[in-house]
Amino acid sequence: MPVFEGLSGRLQDIFKDLRKRGKLNEADVDNALREIRLALLEADVHYSVVKAFTRRVRERAVGVEVAKSLTPGQQVVKIVHEELIRTLGHSGQLDLRGNTPHVVMLVGLQGSGKTTTAAKLALHLRKQGQIPLMVAADTYRPAAVDQLVALGKQLNIPVHEEGVDRAPTDIAYNGVEKGKRENASLVIIDTAGRLQIDPDMMDELVSIRDRVSPAEILLVADAMTGQEAVNIAEGFNNQVGLTGLILTKIDGDARGGAAISMREVTGVPIKFLGTSEKADGLEVFHPDRLSSRILGMGDVLSLIERAETLEIEEEEALAMQQKMRTASFTLEDFRKQLKQMKKLGSLNQILEMAGLGQAVDQIEPEALDRQLKVFEAIMNSMTPHERERPRILNASRRKRIAAGSGTSVQDVNQLIKQFQTAQRMMKKLSKQKLPANFRGLLG
Amino acid sequence: MLRESLSRTRQAFIGKLTAVFGASELTDDTWDEVEALLIQADLGVETALEVTQTLRRKVSSEGLTTRVQLKTALKETLLEMLPEPSPLALDEPRQLSVVLVVGTNGSGKTTTIAKLARRFADQGRRPILAAADTFRAAAIDQLKVWGERVNVPVIAAQPGADPGAVTYDAIRAARARGYDLLFVDTAGRLHTKYNLMEELKKVHHVAAKNVHEAPHEVWLVLDGITGQNALQQAKHFKADVGVTGVIVTKLDSSARGGMIFSITRDLDLPVRYIGIGEGLDDLIPFSAPDFVAALLD
Numbered sequence: 135m136p137v138f139e140g141l142s143g144r145l146q147d148i149f150k151d152l153r154k155r156g157k158l159n160e161a162d163v164d165n166a167l168r169e170i171r172l173a174l175l176e177a178d179v180h181y182s183v184v185k186a187f188t189r190r191v192r193e194r195a196v197g198v199e200v201a202k203s204l205t206p207g208q209q210v211v212k213i214v215h216e217e218l219i220r221t222l223g224h225s226g227q228l229d230l231r232g233n234t235p236h237v238v239m240l241v242g243l244q245g246s247g248k249t250t251t252a253a254k255l256a257l258h259l260r261k262q263g264q265i266p267l268m269v270a271a272d273t274y275r276p277a278a279v280d281q282l283v284a285l286g287k288q289l290n291i292p293v294h295e296e297g298v299d300r301a302p303t304d305i306a307y308n309g310v311e312k313g314k315r316e317n318a319s320l321v322i323i324d325t326a327g328r329l330q331i332d333p334d335m336m337d338e339l340v341s342i343r344d345r346v347s348p349a350e351i352l353l354v355a356d357a358m359t360g361q362e363a364v365n366i367a368e369g370f371n372n373q374v375g376l377t378g379l380i381l382t383k384i385d386g387d388a389r390g391g392a393a394i395s396m397r398e399v400t401g402v403p404i405k406f407l408g409t410s411e412k413a414d415g416l417e418v419f420h421p422d423r424l425s426s427r428i429l430g431m432g433d434v435l436s437l438i439e440r441a442e443t444l445e446i447e448e449e450e451a452l453a454m455q456q457k458m459r460t461a462s463f464t465l466e467d468f469r470k471q472l473k474q475m476k477k478l479g480s481l482n483q484i485l486e487m488a489g490l491g492q493a494v495d496q497i498e499p500e501a502l503d504r505q506l507k508v509f510e511a512i513m514n515s516m517t518p519h520e521r522e523r524p525r526i527l528n529a530s531r532r533k534r535i536a537a538g539s540g541t542s543v544q545d546v547n548q549l550i551k552q553f554q555t556a557q558r559m560m561k562k563l564s565k566q567k568l569p570a571n572f573r574g575l576l577g
Numbered sequence: 578m579l580r581e582s583l584s585r586t587r588q589a590f591i592g593k594l595t596a597v598f599g600a601s602e603l604t605d606d607t608w609d610e611v612e613a614l615l616i617q618a619d620l621g622v623e624t625a626l627e628v629t630q631t632l633r634r635k636v637s638s639e640g641l642t643t644r645v646q647l648k649t650a651l652k653e654t655l656l657e658m659l660p661e662p663s664p665l666a667l668d669e670p671r672q673l674s675v676v677l678v679v680g681t682n683g684s685g686k687t688t689t690i691a692k693l694a695r696r697f698a699d700q701g702r703r704p705i706l707a708a709a710d711t712f713r714a715a716a717i718d719q720l721k722v723w724g725e726r727v728n729v730p731v732i733a734a735q736p737g738a739d740p741g742a743v744t745y746d747a748i749r750a751a752r753a754r755g756y757d758l759l760f761v762d763t764a765g766r767l768h769t770k771y772n773l774m775e776e777l778k779k780v781h782h783v784a785a786k787n788v789h790e791a792p793h794e795v796w797l798v799l800d801g802i803t804g805q806n807a808l809q810q811a812k813h814f815k816a817d818v819g820v821t822g823v824i825v826t827k828l829d830s831s832a833r834g835g836m837i838f839s840i841t842r843d844l845d846l847p848v849r850y851i852g853i854g855e856g857l858d859d860l861i862p863f864s865a866p867d868f869v870a871a872l873l874d
Contacts, residue, residue, distance in 0.1 A: 175622045178804030181613050244827065244855075245683025245800060274855075276722035281715035284736075288714070329830045356683065360619040360804025362832040383682060386767040388806035411682070411712070 156199070158206055163195045166210035170429075177391030177428045180364045183398045191217050215425055215435055221394055222421035226378050226403025228259070229349055235267070235313040235321045237346050239306075240380075241339055241370055242354035244327030247382035247408055249278060251354050252324040253285035254408065254416035255380075259320055260291065267318035269309030270295040271302040271342065272326035282324055289413055292316070302326065302338060307345045323348070330369025339374045350377045352405060355396060357384045363392035364399050371400040382408035385415070389428050466521035468553055469513040508541055509549050515539035524550060603642075608633060611651070618835035618872060621805050624842070628654055652869055658838050659865035662847030666793040666821070667697075667758065673751050675759045675784045675791035678824075679777060679814055680798035682765030685826035687716060689798050689852060690760045691723030692860035697758055698729060705756035707747030708733035709740035709780055710764035720762050727857060730756070740764065740776060741783040748787050761792075768813030781818045795820045796849060799836075801827040807836035811844050826852035829859070833872055 167188050174184045191214050200209045230236045238255065240248045249272065256266035268286055270293055272278035279295050286293035294309035306323050313321040325342065328335035343351065353367060353376050370376055379400070381393050384407045393404055404419045426435050513521060515538035520527060527535075532546045539545075608629055615625035628651070635641065635650045667674045676693075678686050687710070694704040706724055708731055710716035717733045724731035732747035744761050751759050763780060766773035784791040797820045799807050814820045825834050828851050837848050848863040 172622055175616060176805055178806070181617045243802065243830070245685055247683055275719070276726075277715040277719035280718045281713070284714035329827075331831055356800065356802070358681070358800070358803045358806040358810075360802060360807075360832065360836065361617045362619075362802045362830065363804075365831045366802070383767060385769070386681065386806065387769045387809055388804070392804065 158195050158198045158200060158209060160196055162206040163192055163210055166207045166214075167192060170210070170214050173430055174391060174394075174428070177389035177430060178358075178360050178363070178395075179391035179428070180361050180395040180398075183364065183395045186398070187217070187221065187394070211429070211431060211435065215422075215429060218394070218425035218428060219421045222397055222419075222424055223403050225419045225421065226405040228405060229377065230264070230320070232349060234319040235310065236264075236319065236350070237310055237313075237321045237323065237348040238350040238352065239323045239325065239339075239343065239346070239348040240352055240354050241325050241374060241376075242327060243329060243356075243366060244275070246327065246354045246356045248272075248327065248354045249281050249285070249324050250411070251380055251382060251406075251408055251416070252282065252322050253289060253291070253413055255406070256291045256320070256322050257289050257413050258406075258416050264320040265318050266291055266320045266322060267309065267313045267316065268293045269306055269321060269323045271306045271309070271323050273298040273300070273302055273305070274326040278324075278326065285413070292318075303341045303345050306342045310346045321346075330366050330373070336369075336373045343374060351375060352378045352380050353396070353400075354380045354382060355392060357381045357390040357392065357407075358386060358388040359392040361395075363395040367396035368399045371402070376400055376402045378402050378405040380404075380406045380408065381419075385409050389430055390424060391428050393424060394428060464522050465513060465516065465524045465553055466518065468556065469510070469521065508539075508545055509552070511539040512536075512541055512546055512549050524553060603636065603647075615835065618833035619804055619807075620835035620838050621808070624835075624839045628658075628838075648873060652873055655838070655869045655872070656865055659841055659848075659869070661865075662822070662849070665849070669793075671757070671789075671793070673748070673757055673759060673788055673791075674793045675748070675761065675788050677761050677763065677781060677784065677792040677795040677818065678798060679763050679795060679818060679820065680765060681767055681800070681810060682713075684765065684798045684800040684803075685852060686710075686765065686798045687719050687723065687762055688855070689824055689826060689850075689860060690720070690762050691727055692852070692857055693760055693850070694724075694729040695727040695857045696860060698727065702758045703756045704729050704758040704760060705747065705751045705754075706731045707744050707759060707761040709743045709747075709761050711736055711738045711740055711743060712764040716762075716764065730754075741779045744780050744783045745787060748784070768810050768817075774813070774817045777818050792819075794822060794849075796822050796824050797846075798824045798826055799840075801825050801834045801852070802830060802832040803836060805836065808839050808843060811840045811846055815844055815846065820846060822847050822849040824848070824850045824852065824860075825863075829853045834868075835872070837868075 170191070171184055171188050174187065175181065179187070191210070194217065195210055195213045198209065198213065200206050204212065228238065240252055242248050252268050256268055260266050268282055268291060270279040270282040279298060283293050283295060294305070294312050296305045296308065302325065309323065310321050323342070323346065325339060326335070328339070330336065351374055353370050355363065355366065359366065367376070367379070379393070379396055379402060381390060381404060384390060397404060407417045407419050409415045409417050429435065512535060515535045520531065527550060532543050536543045536546050611632065612625050612629045615628055616622060620628065631654045632651055635654065636647065639650070641647055641650055667676065678690050680686050690706060694706060697704050706720060706729055708717045708720045710720070711734065714736070717736060721731050721733065730750075732743065732750050734743045734746065740763060747759055747761065761780065761784070763777060764773070766777065768774065781792060781795070795818055797811055797814050799810065803810070811820065811823065823837065823840060823846050825837060825848055828834055834851070840846050841848070850860050851863050851868070853859050853861060
């Protein structure tokens, strides 16, 4: 996507000589918004949603004081980012008040990932103390019932199924009744994929809804969806009434602009993101991460963030970059980097953009989050001297660090190993030209 | 049939288009609106701009003024971007042809394979299917059900088995039992997943090693609702397993499939078939004139 590759660069070019004090004027804002508009369209945000959005930003931005550390362009990007986060809304929790079992209905197009999501959701909520039952109400797609049954078996979650000859409405109803009898606290109904323009199939959803009175009706939608997202979301919302959205396959490299479109036309919150093929690949939605992904300006945003909150001096950043290039990079630096990366929240995407997809594939995002926490704890238990000279970490030091951080020596070993890998990676990277986006992260 | 299903929910789109072309004077707004319409059909900003500029040049050089002329010119411009593809490698006589069917999760590979098997069986070929999606729960069962419905054998192993091994078994079975066309159903995978793409390369390798010049076609199944990420998908799958053509599914939805223009232009990949419904006969050869007509008429 050439538009993207050059985007941040172009933005910075436009404003290179415009480091100025004072308020954003209309020209400043319009210049930046031209690029923003392209970014959003390339991210698959719907045309008219982009139009309304840029209008809102324009209104907000003109006249805003440019922060000392920012260029006008960066200031606009900052406002755009904030407005995007606002548009994406808060991370929505499931509404599980009221009588049990709470009924959750999953709806969506064919292939959006409903069945997989049903299992992920059941697992996720079981971890929170719910007792789930899944209901196989997709009698159309061959082996859809088998798929849910197989997933239930893998996860040890009961599945109510009646084959493919009964009406989905009856199956759903019987499933909920069974849930009541067996003291399930949560019944998740997997429905067949359907087009929002298919009146018979939409009527079926309405009749299931009316039979089981779900607490939640969640639209499961593919993160790769294009301009159609508005019609899909609107179609399902108008006909069935949605309470939330789940965006799947977010572990690809689609920017996920469909999320904005769907939010804008339905007004219902995004509740979860599907982040991998694994059963635990379901994450609670974070608007800031998705916003920076949709904008595709991780480097600009991190720059803004640094300029505003981290206040890292230019020289220090440069020194860090130099260290990475020469691989005289220590655990202390590693710790700082991890902290910054965590704030960016999209290490995954940055690595992808840097052409390090291989590395991403080996680390699951959720596992990564957990691991980063462990790593941080370990590094915090080291002395500054140890962080500067990881080579001195002998067995007794490692033992002490493990005890101090509440981890095991294996964890400490793993950190050191990962650190060495990172060091090697830096060395390798320094031999090639650093991709622009990665450079943004480093410096 | 295509036109009927493609035009099902295009009324709004066409209404706008008519309004654009019905305007008595061509202004900058007209071009902005044409561009907007193309973007909304998922052509992407760059391609939409390119089409609009070409159209603009045409209008001024040929002195077009009427609504009908403008629409014809747009049609021509879009058609020029979809050149006539080379004949299918499957049409060459060969003892066994192998087709690898690849794509992201949920794009419709398994259903498409069933429809392909039906289509080629109707043409007098003897298709056989390999259930090489051993990852997704019940994917094997799904293909088996389809196999029964279209009366085509399915070679399968246990869930979790090596997809390369399944492909190998299927090649041997095809040879032993005199089938001449093997479709390999692979697991859905995101093109960004390194390990899964490596696994797919292995399946490709198994086919290449065991059948002369195989795979003869590698078809990427793209969900018709996909936006600009379609180009990335096609790029990666082409680089990794040499995709030779694209099948766009679910075009009976309200989606317009405009992303095929950039895929054809940037990657030189022809669209071979489109899926227009859930029925077994709802996979039809791609026709550029029909596609463009359905997009605009």
